Amino acid sequence: MASSLLILGGMAGMILSVGLLSTTAGRSLPGLVVGFGMVAAGVGMAIGQARESARWAVPVRDLARNLAAFNDRPGESWDLPSTPGLAELIPPIYDLQTRYLSLRGRDDSTDLADSGEMRQVGPLDARMTRSGSYEPPIIERPTLGTGEFSTVDMISRLHPRTLRWLESSQSERDFLGWSLAQLQDKSFLDIVHADDRKLAKQQLRAAIERGEGHGLIYRIITARGETRAVELNVGVRYGADRRVLHLRCHLTDVTAKLRDETELRRRTLELTQANDELRRANRALEELKDRYSDLYENAPAMYFTVDRQGQFQECNDTLVRTIGHPKWELLGRPVARLLPEGRRPTPADLFAEVPRDGSIEFESVWSKRDGQTIDVWVTGTAVANADGKVRHYRCVAQDITARRILEAELQVKNDRLALANAELSRKNKELDEFTYVVSHDLQEPLRTLIAFSDFLMRDQGDRLDDAGKEYVRYLVEASRRLRALIQDLLSLSRAGKVTAEFARVDLGEVVDVLKSDLSELIRTRNAEVRVLGPLPAVWGDRDRIGQLLANLVVNGLKYNKKPEPRVEIGAAGPSDGRMVTISVRDNGIGIEPQFHAKVFQLFRRLHTREEYEGTGAGLAICQKIAQAHGGRIWVESTPDRGSTFFVTLPTPPGAVAAKRPEVLHAP
Amino acid sequence: MHPDFHILLIDDSHPDVKIIERALHEANVQHRLTVIHDGRRALEYLQRLRDPAVPADREPDLILLDLNLPGVDGSQILAEVKADLYLKAIPVVVLTTSRRDEDILATYQAGANTYIQKPAEFPRFRELVVTLSSYWHQTALRAPRDRPKG
Numbered sequence: 001m002a003s004s005l006l007i008l009g010g011m012a013g014m015i016l017s018v019g020l021l022s023t024t025a026g027r028s029l030p031g032l033v034v035g036f037g038m039v040a041a042g043v044g045m046a047i048g049q050a051r052e053s054a055r056w057a058v059p060v061r062d063l064a065r066n067l068a069a070f071n072d073r074p075g076e077s078w079d080l081p082s083t084p085g086l087a088e089l090i091p092p093i094y095d096l097q098t099r100y101l102s103l104r105g106r107d108d109s110t111d112l113a114d115s116g117e118m119r120q121v122g123p124l125d126a127r128m129t130r131s132g133s134y135e136p137p138i139i140e141r142p143t144l145g146t147g148e149f150s151t152v153d154m155i156s157r158l159h160p161r162t163l164r165w166l167e168s169s170q171s172e173r174d175f176l177g178w179s180l181a182q183l184q185d186k187s188f189l190d191i192v193h194a195d196d197r198k199l200a201k202q203q204l205r206a207a208i209e210r211g212e213g214h215g216l217i218y219r220i221i222t223a224r225g226e227t228r229a230v231e232l233n234v235g236v237r238y239g240a241d242r243r244v245l246h247l248r249c250h251l252t253d254v255t256a257k258l259r260d261e262t263e264l265r266r267r268t269l270e271l272t273q274a275n276d277e278l279r280r281a282n283r284a285l286e287e288l289k290d291r292y293s294d295l296y297e298n299a300p301a302m303y304f305t306v307d308r309q310g311q312f313q314e315c316n317d318t319l320v321r322t323i324g325h326p327k328w329e330l331l332g333r334p335v336a337r338l339l340p341e342g343r344r345p346t347p348a349d350l351f352a353e354v355p356r357d358g359s360i361e362f363e364s365v366w367s368k369r370d371g372q373t374i375d376v377w378v379t380g381t382a383v384a385n386a387d388g389k390v391r392h393y394r395c396v397a398q399d400i401t402a403r404r405i406l407e408a409e410l411q412v413k414n415d416r417l418a419l420a421n422a423e424l425s426r427k428n429k430e431l432d433e434f435t436y437v438v439s440h441d442l443q444e445p446l447r448t449l450i451a452f453s454d455f456l457m458r459d460q461g462d463r464l465d466d467a468g469k470e471y472v473r474y475l476v477e478a479s480r481r482l483r484a485l486i487q488d489l490l491s492l493s494r495a496g497k498v499t500a501e502f503a504r505v506d507l508g509e510v511v512d513v514l515k516s517d518l519s520e521l522i523r524t525r526n527a528e529v530r531v532l533g534p535l536p537a538v539w540g541d542r543d544r545i546g547q548l549l550a551n552l553v554v555n556g557l558k559y560n561k562k563p564e565p566r567v568e569i570g571a572a573g574p575s576d577g578r579m580v581t582i583s584v585r586d587n588g589i590g591i592e593p594q595f596h597a598k599v600f601q602l603f604r605r606l607h608t609r610e611e612y613e614g615t616g617a618g619l620a621i622c623q624k625i626a627q628a629h630g631g632r633i634w635v636e637s638t639p640d641r642g643s644t645f646f647v648t649l650p651t652p653p654g655a656v657a658a659k660r661p662e663v664l665h666a667p
Numbered sequence: 668m669h670p671d672f673h674i675l676l677i678d679d680s681h682p683d684v685k686i687i688e689r690a691l692h693e694a695n696v697q698h699r700l701t702v703i704h705d706g707r708r709a710l711e712y713l714q715r716l717r718d719p720a721v722p723a724d725r726e727p728d729l730i731l732l733d734l735n736l737p738g739v740d741g742s743q744i745l746a747e748v749k750a751d752l753y754l755k756a757i758p759v760v761v762l763t764t765s766r767r768d769e770d771i772l773a774t775y776q777a778g779a780n781t782y783i784q785k786p787a788e789f790p791r792f793r794e795l796v797v798t799l800s801s802y803w804h805q806t807a808l809r810a811p812r813d814r815p816k817g
Contacts, residue, residue, distance in 0.1 A: 436767070443764055448682040451789045455689065 154251040156183075160208055160236070160244045163188040172251055177223030188249070193219035193227060204234065208247065211236045217254060229258045302397040306380070310334050310351035313392055322399060324369030338366040340373050348378075351393060358382035360393060363400075374401045435493035439486045446486065450479040481615075485603070488617030492602065495544060495624040504652045505542045507535035507549075507582065511569055514550050518557075525565050527557050532570030536580045538649040540629045545649065548625040549584065551618040552645050556586030559612060559643075572646060579631060579648045590639035599635060622647070672698045675727035677709040677744065678762065679736050686789060687731065687762075687796070694797035701727065706739030710747060717753055730759045731783075734774070742777055749778030760799060 154172035156165055165183035173180060176191065192200045196218040207213025216232040231252040237245045296303055302319035304312055312330045320327050323338065336345040347353035348362035360380040365373050380395030453475040461469065508531065515522065515529050522529060538545065549569065556567035565587065572581040591599055591606070598604050600623040605616040619633075626633040626647050637643035674691070678684050684702050691698060703709040716726050730748065734741035745761065748754045761774045761782040774782050783795055 440764060444680070447764075447785060448680075448686075451686045452682065454789050 156249045158188055158247040158249055160247055166246055175253060191220045193221060207234045208236055228253055229255045304395050306335055306351050306393040306395055308390055310336060340365055340367040354382055374399050375404045432493045435489055439489040442486050446479055446483055453479060485615050488615045492617055492621050492624060495621045502540050504537050505540055505545050506537045510546050510549060514546060514553060518553060521557060525557050527565040529553055530568045532568050536571050537652055538580060539652040540649060544625045548622045551622050552584040555618060556584060556588055560586060560588035562587050578651060580651050582647045582649060583644050585644040587642040590641050590643050591635060591637040592639055596635050673727045674698050674700050674729050674731060676700060676702045676731045678733035679704045690793040690796040693793050706736035706744060710739055710744055713748060713754060727757060730757055731762055732759055733762045745777045745779060
């Protein structure tokens with residue numbers, strides 16, 4: 001108490017001094033009095049304060065420690081110790097503490113710093129000392145209107161058996177939306193979402209047995225019908241006899257948190273998915289890159305780019321593999337360096353001459369590292385900058401060595417074939433020439449033979465006996481036969497020569513001429529030559545085609561024993577657009593099947609001369625004429641019933657043009 | 668026919684000459700025939716005709732020329748005759764065995780007035796000779812001509 005008085009005395013002195021200062025300022029003499037008063041007051045205050053501090057230090061420290069301990073437990077500050085009555089003490093203690101601290105704050109901190117005990121006061125003290133200057137702690141005074149509960153925290157007491165509310169903090173009631181009276185009629189489980197109720201029941205039971213339960217999360221339905229997520233921390237409170245008094249519950253609204261967590265989880269999931277997607281895309285990209293890279297590097301063609309100086313800028317593995325030089329040896333070197341030694345580069349090899357359209361195409365020879373050379377076919381395009389200047393050339397080179405070899409071989413073969421062909425046609429010509437010359441030269445002596453056997457018969461016939469006459473007749477007949485053979489041979493040699501200009505040949509006209517030429521034969525044989533339907537026009541040598549048809553018609557009449565021989569000429573229908581087939585049918589003696597092919601052989605006769613005259617060249621000539629027109633000839637025949645000869649001949653080119661009426665040229 | 672119708676036959680083949688003689692005879696062609704069997708001699712004969720000393724009756728009114736001669740070829744003789752201003756008026760009938768178009772065309776191009784194919788059949792040949800002789804003798808008498816002087 002004495003120290004209090006001292007403090008009061010000091011303070012009074014101080015007030016006095018201040019009063020003097022304010023009233024007597026500016027005067028020199030009373031200043032001495034004032035100075036004395038100030039000193040006296042200061043000394044008195046210092047002494048009093050020290051004594052007070054010592055006296056309050058211990059209880060205040062204990063209290064502060066307790067309070068700090070409460071403060072250290074979040075959500076449980078201002079919880080009530082079990083001893084009733086103490087609660088009433090707390091507000092005054094707070095006051096005391098506040099007062100004490102404010103007192104200490106005005107004090108010089110140095111003397112307190114020496115006191116080790118004081119430094120352990122707690123967070124409030126630490127806060128103060130850290131800041132270096134004191135500020136009154138912001139401490140909300142608990143409002144006791146709701147009983148013992150905090151207005152901030154949602155705290156309640158539940159009956160351990162019924163789980164009905166016994167107490168509820170204001171904030172909890174606000175949160176749940178029921179008054180305490182209403183809550184006291186409810187079990188906690190009533191407000192839990194039906195789906196969570198079973199779990200809540202189990203967990204609360206377990207918590208009661210264990211004495212506590214933490215982090216229990218349920219959905220609840222508030223009075224307003226909202227569904228909220230709450231975290232329930234529950235502790236069991238016991239009485240002195242270890243009897244369960246109640247469940248102390250602390251609710252936390254975790255709806256937002258859960259929502260946040262869900263959101264976070266969702267975001268995380270999305271992110272993970274995006275990440276996976278990205279990774280997949282990356283992998284696909286990588287694969288694509290690999291694929292294109294593989295395509296570029298290992299394509300069966302040599303890809304490369306060339307700069308404006310004609311130097312390799314880039315090349316693919318195929319080129320490296322083909323040429324054999326490592327890549328670093330190629331890049332930056334002129335493409336023309338690949339030319340074999342001694343070969344002069346062309347402008348194309350140097351990429352010096354590029355056509356307007358920017359495309360390059362040339363053939364060259366490249367030397368491989370092993371000294372072998374390959375033929376290459378290079379194609380490229382110029383890649384231009386925005387300003388139109390050539391940046392580089394994108395090129396591809398193909399190894400065409402094999403193709404070249406093949407071409408060369410083919411060329412050789414072609415040449416050989418052409419040679420053989422020329423040889424063949426020369427021989428053919430020679431043969432024709434030979435046939436002609438032989439038959440021509442044979443005619444000379446034959447003519448003499450014929451002429452003089454005729455003279456002999458005429459001049460000396462009277463002097464010859466019958467045998468002599470017969471011999472001369474044999475001579476004449478043999479000569480005539482020989483002449484016929486020679487003439488057929490001549491015809492045959494001519495038959496192959498249809499090189500004369502082909503023209504449109506109207507077969508109807510040809511047959512008319514033929515019938516007129518053969519009119520004598522037709523008349524004497526009492527024969528008939530008929531045309532079946534309109535005959536088409538063909539493309540060929542008119543005389544030869546006439547000869548062909550005449551031979552067939554004459555054969556049909558000649559090899560015929562019928563009293564009324566008949567030959568019918570008709571078109572057997574177009575075999576295709578290019579050739580027409582002509583048929584010549586007779587009612588003659590027919591041909592045995594085994595001779596169907598042989599009848600076309602030269603001088604092949606199926607009958608004796610006594611039966612039928614002829615050399616056996618007629619059908620050979622027909623065949624040669626047909627072949628010379630690109631056609632063919634064959635026979636279908638039944639002995640005694642007759643034969644039908646078929647000949648294919650080319651149709652006139654542009655059948656439409658052939659039908660066009662002739663245009664007379666204006667004079 | 669005019670007995671002075673002078674035919675110069677140039678043919679190396681004796682049988683052919685015989686046949687032609689007989690054909691001319693049987694065709695009742697009044698003629699005088701000179702036969703030369705050799706191409707060179709025939710050429711010499713024709714070239715000598717320009718000589719004023721040579722009697723005019725040696726000049727033929729018609730030349731029958733075989734193209735196929737040893738030594739100097741018949742076509743060469745034809746060319747010489749047709750290149751000569753004096754001789755080219757003499758009609759030349761080429762005797763040929765060839766039926767080839769190109770041979771006949773070549774004959775005409777060389778200046779032959781016509782040709783006779785030597786036929787294997789004598790009667791036909793005789794008819795040809797008759798036709799020919801009457802044509803040249805009766806309707807296509809040579810234009811009057813003067814020998815070159817000096």
